[in-house]
Amino acid sequence: MRVGYAPAVLVADLRHFLELPGDTPAPARRLAEQLRDIVRATTAGEAGAAWVSALPCRRRPGNRRCPGRILLRRNESPATITWECTACGDAGVVSGWQDTPYDLNHRPTMSSGPAEDIGISDDTVASLRETMLLDAECERVVYRGRANRGQIVLTATDEQLDELLGYLAAEANHETNRRRQQRLDTAYDELSDAAHGSVRHAVTSPGSSGAPLGMSAAAAARPTPASTGLPDLDVARVQRWCAARVPGRARHQVRVECQLATRHLTIVERRAPRQDDTRSDWTSFPIARLRYAETAKTWTLYWRDRNLRFHVYDRLPSPHVDDLLTEIDCDPTCIFWG
Numbered sequence: 063m064r065v066g067y068a069p070a071v072l073v074a075d076l077r078h079f080l081e082l083p084g085d086t087p088a089p090a091r092r093l094a095e096q097l098r099d100i101v102r103a104t105t106a107g108e109a110g111a112a113w114v115s116a117l118p119c120r121r122r123p124g125n126r127r128c129p130g131r132i133l134l135r136r137n138e139s140p141a142t143i144t145w146e147c148t149a150c151g152d153a154g155v156v157s158g159w160q161d162t163p164y165d166l167n168h169r170p171t172m173s174s175g176p177a178e179d180i181g182i183s184d185d186t187v188a189s190l191r192e193t194m195l196l197d198a199e200c201e202r203v204v205y206r207g208r209a210n211r212g213q214i215v216l217t218a219t220d221e222q223l224d225e226l227l228g229y230l231a232a233e234a235n236h237e238t239n240r241r242r243q244q245r246l247d248t249a250y251d252e253l254s255d256a257a258h259g260s261v262r263h264a265v266t267s268p269g270s271s272g273a274p275l276g277m278s279a280a281a282a283a284r285p286t287p288a289s290t291g292l293p294d295l296d297v298a299r300v301q302r303w304c305a306a307r308v309p310g311r312a313r314h315q316v317r318v319e320c321q322l323a324t325r326h327l328t329i330v331e332r333r334a335p336r337q338d339d340t341r342s343d344w345t346s347f348p349i350a351r352l353r354y355a356e357t358a359k360t361w362t363l364y365w366r367d368r369n370l371r372f373h374v375y376d377r378l379p380s381p382h383v384d385d386l387l388t389e390i391d392c393d394p395t396c397i398f399w400g
């Protein structure tokens with residue numbers, strides 16, 4: 063391993079850090095990890111201007127963790143990465159990273175749709191970085207995270223956030239270490255809240271005018287399973303389940319329906335206006351939300367609080383939508399139907 067020290071600047075060629083022998087001492091391992099993270103983050107972002115990443119400084123002067131973050135810049139020619147801690151001035155130059163597994167620059171982005179900025183904590187972004195088996199696109203979203211006023215800002219589409227949530231749920235499900243599982247759960251909740259905070263207004267609130275039943279224009283405006291990417295058969299199952307919730311004789315007054323959106327569906331209870339009220343439409347009140355993560359092929363269940371925010375329901379991600387419907391039916395804690 064060739065590591066040269068120019069004055070206070072660590073000059074490293076990533077090719078010497080790709081495969082470490084089993085007996086590599088811990089400090090060299092940590093350094094390799096830091097360099098790989100630096101390469102991932104820099105190549106996930108744009109070349110040219112320097113930016114402050116979410117990566118923490120790994121130095122511990124006086125046995126206390128340096129509070130700095132890593133400022134990154136990707137230089138085009140020669141292709142090098144320069145990095146620097148914002149607090150202690152620890153700095154380096156990395157070369158030889160092109161076409162290594164840590165170079166995220168040339169991976170295609172599949173997701174379309176508007177990307178939004180969401181703010182999450184350092185702990186959550188650290189949990190995301192530690193999540194194994196992230197696909198290249200999710201990896202890029204995570205590593206592109208930039209530090210801003212004590213928060214980490216991720217720029218992601220709704221679809222990418224769903225994918226990240228799916229990975230976190232799957233990871234938490236398979237984790238046997240309880241403390242790490244709790245960290246993953248916390249990260250899941252935080253990311254889920256942040257994600258839903260940005261789309262929350264799309265939920266029909268009670269009293270708002272849901273389209274009257276049977277109105278074809280409204281039905282046409284609603285997304286179909288094909289346009290959402292939700293599995294058709296699962297959507298059909300949920301629709302059958304909704305229909306079976308209310309006996310036929312009561313359906314002129316109350317119905318349970320499922321509203322489709324990109325990557326999730328919301329189960330709503332709809333009520334007819336009072337008989338003397340001819341001007342109002344049916345009301346919609348959300349009961350539960352089911353989110354689908356396409357890569358993990360997993361459904362996750364959410365309950366709704368009184369402010370109409372959705373929260374993940376314990377840990378019930380399942381590939382089978384029926385498992386979630388059964389849980390809503392049983393409602394052991396009276397969280398869905400009150």
Ligand SMILES: [Zn+2]
Nearest residue numbers: 119128147150
């Ligand atoms: Zn530092």
